[in-house]
Amino acid sequence: MYPSRFGYESPKSVAEAVALLDQFGGEAKVLAGGQSLVPMLKLRFAAPEMLIDINNIDGLRYHRVDPDGSIHIGALCRHEDLEFSDVIAKSQPTIAAAAHLVADPIVRTRGTFVGSVCHADPQGDWAAAMIALDGRIVAQGPKGKREIAMKNFVSGPFQNALAFNELAVEAIIPAPKGVARGGYLKLERRVGDFATASVAVSLDMVGDTIARAGIALAGVGGHTIDATEAASVLVGKTLTAESIAAAATAVAAAADPRTDHRGSSDYKRHIVETFVSRILTGIANTSQKAA
Amino acid sequence: MALDEIKIGGLGASRRRVEDNRFIRGKGQYVDDIVLPGMLHMEILRSPVAHARIKSIDVSAAWEIPGVRLVLTGEMMAARNLAWMPTLSYDTQAVLATDKVRFQGQEVAAVIADDPYIAKDACQAIVVEYEMLPVIVNPDQAKASDAPLIRDDKENQPTNKIFDWEIGDKAGTDKAFAEADKISKIELHYPRSHPSPLESCGSIADFNRATGKLTVYMTTQAPHIIRAAVAMVAELPEHMIRIVSPDLGGGFGNKVPVYPGYVISILASILTERPVKWIEDKSGNLISTGFGRDVYLEGEMALRKDGKILGVRMHTISDHGAFYADAQPSKFKIGLMHSAFACYDIPAAHLTATGYYTNKAPGGVAYRCSFRVTEAMFFQERMVQAAADDLGIDQAEFRRMNFVKDDMFPYRTAFGFLTDSGQYAKCLDIGLEAIGYKNFKAEQEEARKRGRLLGIGISTMTEPLGAGNSREYDIIGIKMFDSAELRVHMTGKALLRTGAKSQGQGHETTWAQIVAHELGIPAEDVVVEEGDTDTAPFGMGTYASRSTPVAGAAVAMVSRKIRAKARKIAAHLLEVSEEDIEWELGRFYVRSNQERGVTIQDCAMAAYSNVPDGLEPGLENNAYYDPPNLTWPFAAYLAKVEIDPETGVWDVLKMVAVDDCGVRINPMIVEGQIMGGLTEAYAMASMQYITFDEEGNCIGSNFMDYLLPTAWETPGFELHEVVTPCPHHPIGAKGIGECATVGGPAAFVNAVMNAIHHTGVRNVDMPLMPNRVYEAIQTGKDISGMPPVRSGN
Numbered sequence A: 001m002y003p004s005r006f007g008y009e010s011p012k013s014v015a016e017a018v019a020l021l022d023q024f025g026g027e028a029k030v031l032a033g034g035q036s037l038v039p040m041l042k043l044r045f046a047a048p049e050m051l052i053d054i055n056n057i058d059g060l061r062y063h064r065v066d067p068d069g070s071i072h073i074g075a076l077c078r079h080e081d082l083e084f085s086d087v088i089a090k091s092q093p094t095i096a097a098a099a100h101l102v103a104d105p106i107v108r109t110r111g112t113f114v115g116s117v118c119h120a121d122p123q124g125d126w127a128a129a130m131i132a133l134d135g136r137i138v139a140q141g142p143k144g145k146r147e148i149a150m151k152n153f154v155s156g157p158f159q160n161a162l163a164f165n166e167l168a169v170e171a172i173i174p175a176p177k178g179v180a181r182g183g184y185l186k187l188e189r190r191v192g193d194f195a196t197a198s199v200a201v202s203l204d205m206v207g208d209t210i211a212r213a214g215i216a217l218a219g220v221g222g223h224t225i226d227a228t229e230a231a232s233v234l235v236g237k238t239l240t241a242e243s244i245a246a247a248a249t250a251v252a253a254a255a256d257p258r259t260d261h262r263g264s265s266d267y268k269r270h271i272v273e274t275f276v277s278r279i280l281t282g283i284a285n286t287s288q289k290a291a
Numbered sequence B: 001m002a003l004d005e006i007k008i009g010g011l012g013a014s015r016r017r018v019e020d021n022r023f024i025r026g027k028g029q030y031v032d033d034i035v036l037p038g039m040l041h042m043e044i045l046r047s048p049v050a051h052a053r054i055k056s057i058d059v060s061a062a063w064e065i066p067g068v069r070l071v072l073t074g075e076m077m078a079a080r081n082l083a084w085m086p087t088l089s090y091d092t093q094a095v096l097a098t099d100k101v102r103f104q105g106q107e108v109a110a111v112i113a114d115d116p117y118i119a120k121d122a123c124q125a126i127v128v129e130y131e132m133l134p135v136i137v138n139p140d141q142a143k144a145s146d147a148p149l150i151r152d153d154k155e156n157q158p159t160n161k162i163f164d165w166e167i168g169d170k171a172g173t174d175k176a177f178a179e180a181d182k183i184s185k186i187e188l189h190y191p192r193s194h195p196s197p198l199e200s201c202g203s204i205a206d207f208n209r210a211t212g213k214l215t216v217y218m219t220t221q222a223p224h225i226i227r228a229a230v231a232m233v234a235e236l237p238e239h240m241i242r243i244v245s246p247d248l249g250g251g252f253g254n255k256v257p258v259y260p261g262y263v264i265s266i267l268a269s270i271l272t273e274r275p276v277k278w279i280e281d282k283s284g285n286l287i288s289t290g291f292g293r294d295v296y297l298e299g300e301m302a303l304r305k306d307g308k309i310l311g312v313r314m315h316t317i318s319d320h321g322a323f324y325a326d327a328q329p330s331k332f333k334i335g336l337m338h339s340a341f342a343c344y345d346i347p348a349a350h351l352t353a354t355g356y357y358t359n360k361a362p363g364g365v366a367y368r369c370s371f372r373v374t375e376a377m378f379f380q381e382r383m384v385q386a387a388a389d390d391l392g393i394d395q396a397e398f399r400r401m402n403f404v405k406d407d408m409f410p411y412r413t414a415f416g417f418l419t420d421s422g423q424y425a426k427c428l429d430i431g432l433e434a435i436g437y438k439n440f441k442a443e444q445e446e447a448r449k450r451g452r453l454l455g456i457g458i459s460t461m462t463e464p465l466g467a468g469n470s471r472e473y474d475i476i477g478i479k480m481f482d483s484a485e486l487r488v489h490m491t492g493k494a495l496l497r498t499g500a501k502s503q504g505q506g507h508e509t510t511w512a513q514i515v516a517h518e519l520g521i522p523a524e525d526v527v528v529e530e531g532d533t534d535t536a537p538f539g540m541g542t543y544a545s546r547s548t549p550v551a552g553a554a555v556a557m558v559s560r561k562i563r564a565k566a567r568k569i570a571a572h573l574l575e576v577s578e579e580d581i582e583w584e585l586g587r588f589y590v591r592s593n594q595e596r597g598v599t600i601q602d603c604a605m606a607a608y609s610n611v612p613d614g615l616e617p618g619l620e621n622n623a624y625y626d627p628p629n630l631t632w633p634f635a636a637y638l639a640k641v642e643i644d645p646e647t648g649v650w651d652v653l654k655m656v657a658v659d660d661c662g663v664r665i666n667p668m669i670v671e672g673q674i675m676g677g678l679t680e681a682y683a684m685a686s687m688q689y690i691t692f693d694e695e696g697n698c699i700g701s702n703f704m705d706y707l708l709p710t711a712w713e714t715p716g717f718e719l720h721e722v723v724t725p726c727p728h729h730p731i732g733a734k735g736i737g738e739c740a741t742v743g744g745p746a747a748f749v750n751a752v753m754n755a756i757h758h759t760g761v762r763n764v765d766m767p768l769m770p771n772r773v774y775e776a777i778q779t780g781k782d783i784s785g786m787p788p789v790r791s792g793n
């Protein structure tokens, strides 16, 4: 597989990268982990004039929890950094549950969290997680930084809200009101397969009461599905068999799956319902045990 | 003193694979590693559509790209009588399309350029105008009365049917069915899959105008057959053709056929007078080269109420794609499908088979199996399971009572094969014990209370491995035997060459072990070479598990010839007559005085320095081996699965394999073969299939859509061993390379069917993807055919 001819630049700073993006006026592409872009180049689905490789920029490979409880993930933080992170394991159950379900172990050593969100694959795991978590993307352009709310960031399948001369430098997950609970379940045909259906759940809980509920879905629509409105039936409630069933039904209705070789639309909807119910039941059971 | 056979790496030694030394260091020499001076690169333009008339091909823009040396189209091939080539099944196949394209991915044009990037750019610059034709993607469509004719290039081909064929005893089978207490039926589809070796296909053709010699480095499992085919197609004299098959990154049947790319690269080298390299990309490999399976299997079994099988009827409908290019013995149109039921004592059987052309890639190659044996054994074991269920007899008991018993050999099967050895019930019993069959019913009940469905599936089979003999087996008239040539050097080190061709099976390791066993020369002192037609003795190559049964036998036989000569030399050295000499491993000695002896190495030295009068110097020989029969390994595979009925996801809790492949040369390699085969069996059962949408677009042209299992989901395997030596093979070995791929899938499918038996579902066709299992559980209905594919848009 032989890509079309392209140029290559390896900037050493974010400012330099942004300047290069600006200079090539939309004909350049950022190369992060390369786990989506390189296959597309080889298949000649993408033929940019210039690749701007950000891997040699220092200081972008990080993730941390700030004192206010918000989580910050740098542009070069790899999937595996999150998978094996103690900080994440302790503080962010949705990310922790999803991290080992993204792609396969080999891809996870290279692929980046931010790159994955930028790629905006309707079947991608991180965009769903970020929507459920009500996250934000920090974009840096020639005129400085701006924050884009995740629900506005994915503008379509494989489309994001960045301007051609903006680099996504960080993802932010806001601090929970109360305690962050959540989970992630994915039905895949094989490790490394994209989701037949997956469900990201994020709950902020104050005591037994749900203060905020974010749910998003991957693989069951033409774009990542924000089911937060459906999940709002949970807000102000506790997790009971009834509230769980109501949320599962409402979220399943928000899915928009297509019949294809991964399964029928009914089946995918059923999986969404089953997974929402399993994640919420799991949270309810562990809360009970803790109490 | 005789040598310790294990220490010298003889029979039974789990010797480390010598070839791995270079493979794991990245020092393998594959076709793509070979760089010749002045070499050009070739890229093929493939058809994006499945069935269309070619209205025009405009290559002018391609020629204008700097670095382009040659652009070839079907018209140019036709001018040299090379637009079509013969297949290994007496059909023809387009090299570059002239009139129509008949499947998505078909070769339409080729560009030869200074580097592969330029060649690819130039392919993109070629403009082809297609006039779309209706597309046929399955045999049902192919046989419709108004179906478009795919092969309008052929005379006497008024329909899309390729053949009708039958074998067995129709009258006897009819009688058995008339007398039956019960008739059990089943209908299955064995989906299309692709062997998908790690290394795709490729070649470097190097024609030297000065010497007239054509050398082709090529990814082929059968270099000598290719040499013959090239001699025929390219009309070059056979002695001026050298085919070199270097290290191969897997084959699995995919590298048996002759592909257009090889032929085009040869012509390109003749025209440019430079070496031309063609390395197929992965998608090219998946969409255009020999696939496996794609057969609809239906049949019924005549049963007596006590469980005795009285007769079997089978009908197969096979989808061969646009060209009938299966590589198989010419007598048998649907391979060895009639080896089905060989392990059962069944009085009467009849098989009918029909083959069709469709707008799909050609193939039907023996994907890790002995010519359609995989489909045969899958049908057999699914049918047996259904029959046991219909009779209400325990699945293990039903098999045991119908097995050919140990004392019934040699046994002539209803389809005419002669099986010669085995201990079927013993293998099954070991398997049942290992999987925990006795307590299973209770365990299943208990799991159901937890909302989980448990099932055990069994698959038992004997399969015919090691084609020939040459009386019955040939490919396009070339008889199936094999060969070995052994040279023992002066210092007792040796060079062995065979007509087989390893693709990862470890011939360099195991052949040396056979020499060690026969001659006592340590295995590490024997170097093995294969794959170069200028040096290797003529042979039919490696597929159908034939290497150990045929070439391996030739290795033993040539070693024995060497030993016979060495014995004469030993007699001379020991100054006694030949009759007074005894052999023990590695050494001849005087019968009356065991202390007085000479080693095989002493004899080797003498062969070049001190031969008795009347004996030729040297210690080398060759052997051509035509086996008296196929070998018949037996296997019992048992899988235990657990299904989550809410999602249809199933997990393998345990997988037990009991293999009897006769004497094991290198047990470690045998176990590796079994584990690899079980992995492919699990793959077929769970995920690995290629399908097409109604426009003939291949769903499975890349590894995101065509799923191969990884180490992550592949279950663990527990292996057991029974040894019933092959009565006719010189060292008692039977084939093993394919048993698990062949017998394994039915074990997994039967396990899932066993787990959902209570729903009344009799069959879910492979792949058993969670959505299909879920739907079966929900609806209580069978799930047949390929999974739905996304429609046109």
Ligand SMILES: Cc1cc2nc3c(=O)[nH]c(=O)nc-3n(C[C@H](O)[C@H](O)[C@H](O)COP(=O)(O)OP(=O)(O)OC[C@H]3O[C@@H](n4cnc5c(N)ncnc54)[C@H](O)[C@@H]3O)c2cc1C
Pocket: A029, A030, A031, A032, A033, A034, A035, A036, A037, A038, A039, A075, A101, A102, A103, A104, A107, A110, A111, A112, A113, A114, A115, A116, A117, A118, A119, A123, A124, A125, A126, A162, A166, A167, A168, A169, A192, A193, A194, A195
């Ligand atoms: C075999 C395989 C299996 C996979 N399975 C899954 C899966 O199950 N689930 C899943 O979610 N993903 C999966 N992926 C995709 C993987 O997660 C990728 O790593 C991810 O989608 C892209 O991240 P990356 O860092 O590799 O980005 P790249 O491939 O480098 O880039 C992807 C796109 O985002 C843009 N981009 C990247 N970083 C930035 C940035 N900082 N600012 C602006 N634009 C940027 C690039 O220009 C490009 O358009 C799989 C990939 C492979 C190869």
